[in-house]
Amino acid sequence: MSSETSAAKNLDEVEKSSQLETYDEKLGLDSIDTSDGDAALQLVGAQATVHFSEEYNRKLRRKLDFVIPTISAAVYFSQYLDKTSLNYARRVLFAAMLVDNYNLVSMAFYLGYLFWEFPTVYISQKLRLAKYLGGNIVVWGIILMLHASTDNFGAFFALRFLLGMCESCVAPCLILIISMFYKKDEQAKRISWFYIMNGLTQVFGGFVAYGISFYGGKALPPYKIIYILLGALAVVVGIVVLIWLPDSPVNASMLTREERIAALERVRNDQGGTENKKFKKDQVIEALTDVRTWLVVLSTILTSIPNGALSNFSNIIIKSFGYTSKQTLILGTPAGFIGSAMVLFCGWYSDKKGERMIPIVFALIPTIVGAAILIGLNGSSNKGVLLFATYIIGTFGSALSTIYAYNASNTSGHTKKVTINAMTMATFSIGNIIGTEIFQPKDAPAYIPGKTAIMVLLIVQLGVSFLLRYINIRLNRNRKIQLAEEKARRGWTDEDVQRERERHAFADLTDRQNLFFIYTC
Known part of the structure; x- marks a missing residue:
């Protein structure tokens, strides 16, 4: 193992060498333009000379x-707690304005999310990623606390809109950070480790709202207490992000210089690259003309419509079985545990087997079954079976975390990455906007049209998942043939191929441009 001193010495030698030109001359290759390459090139160079x-x-x-x-x-x-606070606040709410306009204020969050998604990913590319994320978290914590300051519908709608704007950067930033620090066969599991919070917040939020529902004081209505507590928590989290979350391996203050080099060398062979501050129009065009981008968009909207419906109406569905508002808050919590377990399983399976689409199928089937039970047993007095259906219906949430992992593992070129992430999250917001409207008051209490829509959408998603998997298998097969032809044409040895793979890793090439990029199915 090399020491920090030896690593730095090797680094200096790489920076001063002309290896890149030597290999071009030896192999007769066209020079790779590294002037627009990743920031990683400044630290480790185009070739790996330090091994750990x-x-x-x-x-x-x-x-x-x-x-x-x-x-x-x-x-x-x-x-997620802040985003779904409306679901909990509604159960302990004294403000008639929110009850009467519940669908509209539910939608406001996603309207803000959609409005700001593309600007936020562009800004985040220009700034230090984690610092931008942390700043947004602090701001949205303040906005959430301000929810307690008004009983006016217009002000409440505006605050929900601003909350959506601030939170729109979260998933794109976290996906980029995970993709920079972790290898492809490590990414899905790490994404699942933070995505399980969607389920755990359902448990935590339910118990918090249940406890606050017993509050009998007159100083503040219970729903205002919820917003103040959750907003304060967000501010604390934002400060933690600003201080400790690293932006990229290149400038991670938590790592020594040697560890930063090692972190970059770990991911070099994956060809995913790291960060690049230059916005490249050609990569945007490639993202828009890649059929897989639009299948990811379709996948996202197919899973986001049910998410928008169930994240805001799950407690209402349970209450329709004949439970009180307070009982509903507790009875909804097991679904969070089941959803979290599915997220962890899908993340583990995805990395273990090198699959991205099959875990989505695993996540969708219980939801389809649960929706069918709720439709088929509508009006039944068997509350146990109905509750079981509501518990398994939330497993589909794992599909979105796996889509995140799919984007991280199957996209190269920093601008292309942020473009596809933005399109994914913009579609997420569109799906959730639609989702807030599929459970209409006129369909209460059974909401059969909404439940039917969820089942049909996810059945279609099964087909899309298998199509995406097939396309990536075909792309890998073609790439293997192309690489073999190039190897024969240039007379490359296995060592030459590895050398070229290292050269391409941090050149900020897209997955289409990079002959050495391998897709995860």
């Missing part, structure tokens, strides 16, 4: 795991 032992890399990964997924989980916990 497996034990060293394991220790480094444990160090990263202690910080990055942990803080990411805190961010997601706060975000």
Whole structure:
């Protein structure tokens, strides 16, 4: 294992060498333009000359795991709790204006999310990623606390809109950070470690709202207490992000210089690249002309419509079985545990088997079954079976976390990455906007049209998942043939191929441009 001093010495030698030109001359290659390459090139160069032992890399990964997924989980916990606070506040709410306009204020969050998604990813590319994220979290914490300051519908709608704007950067930023620090076969599991907060917040939020519902004081209405507490928590999380979450391996203050080099060398062979501050129009065009982008968009909207419906109406469905508002808050919590377990399983399976689409199928089937039970047993007095259906209906949430992992593992070129992430999250907001409207008051209390829509949408998503998987398998097969032809044409040895793979890693090439990029199915 090399020491920090030896690593730095090797680094200086790389920066001063002309290896890149030597290889071009030897192999007759066209020069790769690294002037627009990733920031990583300034630290490790175009070729790997420093090698670290497996034990060293394991220790480094444990160090990263202690910080990055942990803080990411805190961010997601706060975000999802804040986003679904309306669902809990409604149960203990005294403000008639919110009850009467529930669908509209539910929609306001996603309107703000959609409005600001593309600007926020562009801004985040120009700034330090984690610092931008942390600033947004602090601001949305303040906005959430301001929810307690008004009983006016217009002001409440505006605050929900602003909340959506601030929270629109979360998933794109976290996906980028995970993709920069972790290898492809590590990404889905790490994403699942923070995405489980969606389920756990359902448990936590239910118990908090249940406890506050017993509050008999007159100083503040219960729903205002919820907003003040959750907003304060978000501010604390934002400060933690600003101080401790790293932006990229290149400038991670939590790592020594040697560890930063090792972190970059760990991910070099994956060809995913790191960060690049230059916005490249050609990569945007490639993202828009890649059929997989639009299938990801379709996948996202198919899963987001049910999310928008169930995240805001799940407690209402349970109450329709004949429970009180307070009982509903507690009875909804097991669904959070089941959803979290599915997220962890899908993340583990996805990395273990090198699959992205099959875990989505695993996540969708229980939801389809649950929706069918709720439709088929509508009006039944068997509350146990109906509750079971509402508990398994939430497993589909794992599909979106796996889509995040799919984007992280199957996209290269920094501008293309942020473009596809933005399109994914913009579609997420559109789906959720639609979702807030599929449970209409006229369909209460059974909401059969909404439940039927959820079942049909997710059945269609099964087909889309298999199509995406087939396309990536075909792309890998074609890429293998192309690489073999190039190897024969240029007379490359296996060592030459590895050398070229290293050269391409941080050149900020897209997955289409990079002959050495391998897709995860």
